[in-house]
Each structure stands twice: as C-alpha cells, then as structure tokens.
Amino acid sequence: MRIDRGEVLSGLIVIAIGAWFAYGASDYRMGTLARMGPGFVPYSLGLISMGLGALILLSAFGREGRVPSFDWRGMIFVLGAVGLFAWLLPRTGLIPAAVAAVVVAAAGSPLTHPPAVPFLAAAVAAGAWVVFGLILGIQMPLLRSPF
Amino acid sequence: MELMDNVILGFGMALSMQNLFWCFIGVFLGTMLGALPGIGSLAAVSMLLPLTIGLPPTTALVMLAGVYYGSEYGGSTASILLNLPGTPTNAVTCLDGYPMAQQGRAGVALFATTIASFIGGTFGIILLYTVSPLLAGAAIAIGPAEYFALMVAGLVAAAVVSDERPLKGVAMVVLGLMLGTIGTDVDSGVARYSLGYLELRDGISFIALAMGLFGVSEVIMSLRSSMGARRPIGKVTFRSMLPARGEWRASAGPVARGSVLGGIFGALPGTGPTIATFLGYAMEKKLARDPSRFGKGAIEGVVSPESANNSAAQTAFIPTLTLGIPGSATMAIMLGALIMNGVAPGPQLITNNPEIFWGLAASFWIGNVLLLVLNIPLIGLWIRLLQIPYTLLYPAILVLICIGTYTVRNSAFDIVLVLIFGLAGYVLRRLEFQLAPVLIGFILGPMIEENFKRAMLFSRGDFMTFLERPVSGITLTLTAGLLGWAVFKTLAGRRKRARPGAPPGP
Numbered sequence: 001m002r003i004d005r006g007e008v009l010s011g012l013i014v015i016a017i018g019a020w021f022a023y024g025a026s027d028y029r030m031g032t033l034a035r036m037g038p039g040f041v042p043y044s045l046g047l048i049s050m051g052l053g054a055l056i057l058l059s060a061f062g063r064e065g066r067v068p069s070f071d072w073r074g075m076i077f078v079l080g081a082v083g084l085f086a087w088l089l090p091r092t093g094l095i096p097a098a099v100a101a102v103v104v105a106a107a108g109s110p111l112t113h114p115p116a117v118p119f120l121a122a123a124v125a126a127g128a129w130v131v132f133g134l135i136l137g138i139q140m141p142l143l144r145s146p147f
Numbered sequence: 148m149e150l151m152d153n154v155i156l157g158f159g160m161a162l163s164m165q166n167l168f169w170c171f172i173g174v175f176l177g178t179m180l181g182a183l184p185g186i187g188s189l190a191a192v193s194m195l196l197p198l199t200i201g202l203p204p205t206t207a208l209v210m211l212a213g214v215y216y217g218s219e220y221g222g223s224t225a226s227i228l229l230n231l232p233g234t235p236t237n238a239v240t241c242l243d244g245y246p247m248a249q250q251g252r253a254g255v256a257l258f259a260t261t262i263a264s265f266i267g268g269t270f271g272i273i274l275l276y277t278v279s280p281l282l283a284g285a286a287i288a289i290g291p292a293e294y295f296a297l298m299v300a301g302l303v304a305a306a307v308v309s310d311e312r313p314l315k316g317v318a319m320v321v322l323g324l325m326l327g328t329i330g331t332d333v334d335s336g337v338a339r340y341s342l343g344y345l346e347l348r349d350g351i352s353f354i355a356l357a358m359g360l361f362g363v364s365e366v367i368m369s370l371r372s373s374m375g376a377r378r379p380i381g382k383v384t385f386r387s388m389l390p391a392r393g394e395w396r397a398s399a400g401p402v403a404r405g406s407v408l409g410g411i412f413g414a415l416p417g418t419g420p421t422i423a424t425f426l427g428y429a430m431e432k433k434l435a436r437d438p439s440r441f442g443k444g445a446i447e448g449v450v451s452p453e454s455a456n457n458s459a460a461q462t463a464f465i466p467t468l469t470l471g472i473p474g475s476a477t478m479a480i481m482l483g484a485l486i487m488n489g490v491a492p493g494p495q496l497i498t499n500n501p502e503i504f505w506g507l508a509a510s511f512w513i514g515n516v517l518l519l520v521l522n523i524p525l526i527g528l529w530i531r532l533l534q535i536p537y538t539l540l541y542p543a544i545l546v547l548i549c550i551g552t553y554t555v556r557n558s559a560f561d562i563v564l565v566l567i568f569g570l571a572g573y574v575l576r577r578l579e580f581q582l583a584p585v586l587i588g589f590i591l592g593p594m595i596e597e598n599f600k601r602a603m604l605f606s607r608g609d610f611m612t613f614l615e616r617p618v619s620g621i622t623l624t625l626t627a628g629l630l631g632w633a634v635f636k637t638l639a640g641r642r643k644r645a646r647p648g649a650p651p652g653p
Contacts, residue, residue: 007312010578014318021325024340028332033608038332038339041596045325052318059312059637068577074370075573078545079566082363085549086562098546105542109370112538124543132550139557140550 004065011057015050022046077108093141094133098125150276153505160506161513166209169202170510173210174517177217182224182529183540187237189477189583190365191218193357194544196484197551204488205503209510211484213517215477216460219420220264220518223453224529227256239424243441243448250444254388254526259446260453261522263402267454268515270406271413271461275508278414278462279497283469286494291601292612296619298595300626301472303633304415306584313633316581323585326351327592334600346560353483355552355561356589359568360582361476362548366541367573388523394446401431401447405454413459414466415474420459427455461511468496468504471594476583479590487555 022043031037081104088097102121106112133142160166173195180191195214199207222237227244240260247256289297302324306316329340330350341347390398405427412423431451432441441448464481466472471492473479485492490500497504522529552561572582606612614620 006578010315010580013575013578014315014322017322017325021328021340028337028339029335033610034604034606035608036334036600036603038335038337041599042325042328042339045321045328049318049321049325052314052321055314055634055637056312056318059314068579070574070577071367071371074367075570078363078367078370078541079570081542081545082549082562082566082569085546086559086566089549089553089562090559094550098550101546101549102542105545106538108367109538109541111536116539120539120542124546127543128546128550132554140553 002062002064004060004063005067006065007056007060007063009067011053011055011060014053014056016053018046018049018051018053020046022050073110074108077104077106081105081108090141091144093143094128095125095143098128149280153280153501154276154509156501157505157507157509160205160502161209161510165203166206166506166510167513169199169206169210170213170514171517171521173213174217174514174521177214178221178224178518178522178525178529179217179532180214181218181221182532183221183535187222187361188215188218189357189480190361191215192477192480193354194362194547194551196354196480197554199484200554204485204490205506207484207488208481208503208507209514211481212464212507212511213514215481216264216268216457216511216514217518219456219460220261220522221529223260223264223456224257224526225533227260227449228253228530228533239428239452240449242428243443243445246442246444247446247449252444255390255394255446256449257526258388258523259390259394259398259450261519263398263405263450263454264457265515265519266402267406267409267456267458268461268518269512270454271410271458272508272512272515274410274414274458274462275465275511279465279469279504279508282465283494283497286470287498289618290616291598291605292616292619293622295595295598295602296613296622296626297470298472298591298598300622300629301466301474302584302588302591302595303626303629305474305587306581307629307633312579312637314637315579316584317630317633319575319580319582319584320588323588323590324592324595326356326585327589328596333593333597344560346558349556351564351589352552352556352558352561353480353586353589354555355564356568357476357480357586358548358552359565359570360572360585363545363565363569364572364576364582366545367569368576369537369541388526390446398446398450400434401427401451402454404430404434405451406458409455409458409460410462412455413462413474420456420463420475423455423459424452427451457515464507464511468492468507469494471496473587473590476586479587482590 025039025043025046028039029037030039030043081101084104085097085101088100099121102124103117106117106120129142132140176195177191180194181188192211192214196211199210223240226237226240227248230241230245244256247253302320303317306320307313329347331338331348338348408427409423412426413420428448428451431447432438435441435447463474463478466474467478467482471482473482482492490503548565549562552565553559555561575582602612613623
C-alpha cells in the first residue's frame with residue numbers, strides 16, 4: 001500500500017499538539033456559551049487541531065513519500081549553542097556566554113575553518129559588548145564570577 | 148484639504164532629526180541583513196526589533212519599517228548576483244535577474260531594480276494615504292461579531308494561499324492561536340498553561356517565538372545548502388549600471404502594471420508581496436511579444452516583480468494599521484511592536500494617534516528616498532558583503548538572536564523558549580509546514596478570543612449571531628468556502644511533492 005510517511009508524521013504531530021492543549025484546558029472552567037470560562041476557547045482549538053491532524057493523516061494514504069532527513073549535527077550544535085548561551089548569561093555574563101555560543105555553533109557546519117573560530121568568537125563578543133553594552137546601554141552583566 | 152493636512156502633519160513628524168536618523172539606520176541595516184543569504188525581511192525585522200526598545204513608538208516603527216523594505220530590497224541584490232533568494236518573494240527576481248548577471252549586465256539589473264522598487268513603493272504609499280482613512284472610517288462602525296469574522300477570514304486566507312497542502316497551513320494557524328492562549332486570561336485571571344513557570348504567566352514573548360521559528364530554524368536549514376562556498380562576482384561599476392535607451396522604454400509598462408498589481412494584492416490579507424510578484428512576472432510573460440526571452444535575462448522580468456513587491460510592501464500596512472489585522476508574518480511583528488509600545492492598533496489609531504499614523508506613512512516615503520540614495524553608491528559594499536562565507540556569519544547571527552531576545556524582557560527564560568521554538572520550527576519546516584501562519588495566529592489569537600467571547604455574550608450564547616449579521620455572515624460563508632476548498636485540495640491533490648528548499652514555481 002502506498003503511503004506518504006512524511007504526511008503521517010505531520011498529521012500525528014498536529015494531533016498530539018491539539019490533544020495536549022485540549023487535555024490541559026480540562027483544568028480550567030468551561031463556562032456557558034454566553035459566559036465562557038477560560039477553558040472554552042483553548043479546548044475548542046485543541047479539538048479543531050486534532051480534527052485537522054486527522055485530515056492530514058488521511059491525505060497521506062494513496063501517495064508516495066518519505067520522512068525528510070534531518071541535519072542532526074547542525075541541529076544539535078546550533079540548538080546547543082542557544083541553550084548554552086541561555087544557561088551561561090545569568091551565571092558568567094555576556095562575554096563568556098557569547099564566546100561559548102560561537103564556538104559550539106561553529107562546530108555545527110562541516111565547512112567551518114577551525115583556526116578562524118577563536119578570532120570569530122573574540123570579534124562577536126567584542127561586537128556584542130560595544131553595540132549592546134556601550135551604544136544601547138542595555139543592563140546585562142558583562143563578566144561575572146559564577147561562584 | 149484634509150489630505151494635505153495629513154501629509155503636512157506626517158512629514159512634520161517624519162522629518163524630525165530623530166526619526167530621520169533611525170529611518171536611515173533601519174534602511175541601512177535592513178538592506179545589509181536582507182542582502183545576506185538566508186535572511187529574509189521577517190528574520191531581519193525580528194532580529195532588529197530589540198534595538199527599538201526605549202524609543203518612542205513612532206520612531207520605533209519608522210525604523211522597523213525601514214528594516215522591512217530595506218531587507219526586501221537587499222534580498223533582490225542577493226537574488227540577482229548569486230541566484231540565492233532570501234525569501235520566496237525574491238525567487239521570482241532570480242528567474243531573469245541572475246541570467247542578466249551572467250551576461251555581465253548585473254549593474255543594469257541592480258539599477259533597474261532600485262528604480263522600479265522606488266516607483267512601486269511610491270505608488271503603494273499614495274494608496275496608503277488615500278485608502279486608509281476610508282477603511283478606518285468604515286471599520287469604526289463594526290461590532291465584535293464582524294471583527295471576529297474578518298480576523299478569521301484573514302487568518303484562513305493567510306494560511307491556505309500558495310500552499311500545496313492548504314490544511315497544513317490551517318493547522319499552523321490553529322497552533323498559533325493555541326500558543327496565544329498561553330498566559331493569564333483577561334476575563335478570569337487564570338494563568339493558562341503556565342506549567343508552574345512565573346515567566347509564562349505573561350504569555351510567550353512573541354520575539355522568542357519569531358526568533359525561534361524563523362531565525363534559528365533558518366540557520367539550521369542553511370547549514371546544509373551550498374552557502375559556504377564562495378562564488379566569484381564580476382565588478383559592478385557605475386557606468387555599467389545605466390540601462391540602455393531601449394531598456395528604459397521596455398521597463399515603463401511593466402513597472403506601472405507591477406505597481407498597480409502589487410498595490411492591490413499587498414492590501415489583501417494572505418496574498419501579500421509573494422503572490423503579487425509571481426502574478427507580475429506571469430502577466431509580463433503573457434503580454435510580451437516574445438515570451439521566450441523570459442528566463443534568459445529579460446529586463447521586464449526583473450522590474451515588474453520588483454515594483455510589485457515594493458508596492459505590496461507598502462500597502463500591506465493598510466489592513467495592519469487601520470483594522471489591526473496583519474496580512475503577513477512581518478506585519479504581525481510590526482503589530483506586535485506597536486502593542487509592545489503601548490499603541491492599540493485598529494480603526495481608532497488614525498483618530499487617536501494621527502501623528503503616529505501619518506508620521507509613519509510619510510516616513511515610508513522618506514525611507515524609499517533613502518533607499519534610492521543609499522543603494523546606488525553602496526552596491527559595491529553589498530557585493531563584498533555577499534562574499535563573506537556563511538560559516539563566519541551564522542554563529543554571529545545566533546548570538547545576535549540570543550541577545551536580542553534577552554533584552555526584550557531581560558529574561559534568560561525567553562532564550563530557552565527560542566531553543567524550543569527553533570527545534571519545533573526546524574522539524575515543522577522539514578515536514579513542509581508553512582510557519583508564517585503560526586505567528587499571525589499567535590498575534591491575532593487574544594483579539595479573536597476576546598471578540599468571540601464578546602459577540603457570544605451580546606447574543607446570549609447564540610452562534611447564529613455570526614450568520615445573521617450581514618457583514619460577518621458573508622465573510623464567514625466565504626471563509627467556509629475557502630476552507631472547503633482547502634480540505635478538497637489537501638485530500639485530492641496527487642501532485643508530486645515539491646522538493647524542500649526549491650523555490651516555488653509561478
């Protein structure tokens with residue numbers, strides 16, 4: 001039987017998100033049609049989303065298709081850089097966070113030229129400090145001891 | 148003359164030193180970011196939005212608008228020189244712009260684009276000036292049921308247009324609406340879906356959503372494409388930029404038609420610049436005496452989509468500013484910026500804050516003039532910028548995204564949200580979901596919910612109110628038709644899957 005696996009996955013994701021919102025809404029009061037409680041709209045949206053997901057799932061049958069490939073390396077290093085930045089910024093300040101993020105992110109591409117990375121990291125950290133710290137005067141710790 | 152008064156008020160506002168300065172900064176940075184491969188106007192506007200914190204609302208919007216059309220323009224530079232469209236809008240410009248560059252006529256193409264953009268933009272602004280007050284006047288009279296209907300129609304239109312599987316677009320709108328319910332409910336004070344995090348009680352920061360969905364996911368998507376490779380670009384001198392006599396003449400008609408087409412489609416929700424550019428190109432090809440020249444460097448194929456694009460970029464502000472209904476994700480960000488600055492968008496904007504509305508409209512034109520004077524001498528700089536390898540750019544872009552998000556609410560939690568939405572955005576894009584509807588749904592969500600609840604309260608819980616009132620009845624019936632078509636097309640379409648990353652064909 002012909003089936004488009006990418007669309008199956010798409011449909012299941014949409015159903016799952018809808019189910020999560022609908023289930024979560026059951027904690028809140030539904031109210032009446034004239035006086036709706038906080039749960040009514042999210043609950044309805046969750047149900048609509050599940051219906052749409054089911055239709056997308058249905059459209060997967062009768063045609064060919066694969067699950068698309070993901071760039072795992074790029075994903076891990078790019079998202080890792082963002083996560084590391086978020087974790088370091090309040091603990092060590094802007095400059096170490098920017099340096100760490102650049103180094104981790106740079107590892108995400110096979111085309112990166114490793115000797116250039118330290119220079120890039122220094123340039124980005126300096127640039128961020130000048131633009132956000134000096135010119136815009138945004139309140140942000142630049143460098144702090146994590147202990 | 149009321150129109151004259153408005154023009155004078157607007158230019159008085161826009162010509163202040165502060166606004167001029169930020170307009171210049173916006174246009175300059177916008178063009179720069181737009182010229183970089185892989186950054187469209189949407190990413191450019193969301194990345195630079197944090198720079199406007201602390202500025203007065205008009206100035207902030209003047210700058211963001213500069214970024215918006217600057218990046219739309221910069222994107223065309225990358226398309227012509229490298230065949231790398233930053234956005235689907237620019238994909239059309241590649242069709243004839245890149246062949247022109249290969250024939251050594253890059254200078255002519257860039258110059259013609261600049262002029263065509265300026266004419267298109269000017270036409271769009273004239274429409275903005277004349278149509279907006281009429282629309283706002285009509286909109287003041289409508290009630291919550293009509294508002295609800297118009298917003299739903301706008302959302303559905305934005306979701307189903309130009310998509311192979313329109314239902315996936317609708318699913319993304321609903322996702323955006325659901326994300327919009329996160330946070331404290333205005334009526335009851337209940338903190339919905341806060342999962343115990345204090346930060347989520349204020350709702351999701353729309354900057355974090357936009358940066359994750361568009362910025363971070365774009366970076367991951369771009370890593371695999373050939374953007375790391377350098378490509379040689381020929382030198383572009385000023386002399387080589389001037390079009391020949393015949394080319395001026397050949398361009399006049401296409402620019403005029405493109406401007407009108409763009410002006411109309413830009414104002415309609417959901418269609419926007421992308422459709423306008425595709426239609427402009429298709430129309431010129433139909434009208435041409437020798438259609439076979441298209442795709443091989445026909446100047447008409449460059450100037451018509453570019454004038455349509457810029458005209459549409461201006462008229463897209465009409466529904467955004469007068470009704471508070473954004474037609475595209477970029478407009479949704481503009482709307483978000485207004486709300487962040489404490490300005491309520493909607494029909495009352497023109498009456499309550501005329502200086503904001505007319506100042507903005509005037510600054511659009513000044514921005515277009517700046518675009519013209521800035522870009523003709525700076526084309527050489529943009530070309531050099533295009534030669535920076537992507538491997539050096541993307542780590543810097545990521546850090547900019549992180550700091551930008553942090554500065555909006557001084558919250559590291561928001562950077563974690565960027566990570567989550569970046570992951571979600573990448574997976575969804577690989578599965579060929581369109582993400583712009585998520586953002587539009589997210590921005591409109593709270594307004595839709597409020598108007599829906601109000602309309603139901605007025606009608607004492609009777610759904611028929613939406614159908615009995617003529618404006619909302621007609622709008623919702625048309626929307627239902629659109630949805631029916633979307634279901635049919637999704638289930639019945641057996642066309643070959645488009646390869647991800649390939650520019651959509653006209």
